[in-house]
Amino acid sequence: MKTNVNLWWILAVFFLLMAGVYTGWNIIEHSSLPWYHAIEWVGTVALLFTVFMAVMIAFYVDRVHRGQGGELPEDTLTADIDDADPEMGEFSPWSWWPLVLAFSAALSMIGLAVGTFLLPIGFAVFLIAIVGWVYEYYRGYFAR
Numbered sequence: 054m055k056t057n058v059n060l061w062w063i064l065a066v067f068f069l070l071m072a073g074v075y076t077g078w079n080i081i082e083h084s085s086l087p088w089y090h091a092i093e094w095v096g097t098v099a100l101l102f103t104v105f106m107a108v109m110i111a112f113y114v115d116r117v118h119r120g121q122g123g124e125l126p127e128d129t130l131t132a133d134i135d136d137a138d139p140e141m142g143e144f145s146p147w148s149w150w151p152l153v154l155a156f157s158a159a160l161s162m163i164g165l166a167v168g169t170f171l172l173p174i175g176f177a178v179f180l181i182a183i184v185g186w187v188y189e190y191y192r193g194y195f196a197r
Contacts, residue, residue: 054114056128058118061107068100069101072097075100145189148186157181158179
């Protein structure tokens with residue numbers, strides 16, 4: 054985890070350096086204009102916000118690392134693949150309901166883009182998919 058913290062701080066410094074290079078390059082490229090008109094503000098601000106994002110993530114990951122009281126088992130050099138492997142829950146690799154759910158989301162997005170008459174159809178397919186996914190263990194071959 055300490056490596057992740059260091060990587061995010063390195064990224065923050067890199068983006069800050071690139072923001073300076075980008076701004077300086079624009080000022081040099083448009084030297085006939087005053088410096089405040091020569092700066093391309095959208096790119097400069099976007100790079101500075103990227104710096105802020107990297108700093109926020111680095112700070113958060115550093116706080117989590119300090120809060121957990123040291124290195125995680127999977128962060129040591131002698132760790133196996135399954136060290137500290139948590140139980141993620143029960144998943145159905147044979148289930149088709151996530152595909153139906155994704156289809157309902159796609160149908161709703163197409164409805165927003167093409168015509169609102171597709172939105173109720175997408176919502177209906179969504180309800181069918183959610184009910185089917187929740188209750189797939191209550192009937193059929195995998196019933197409990």
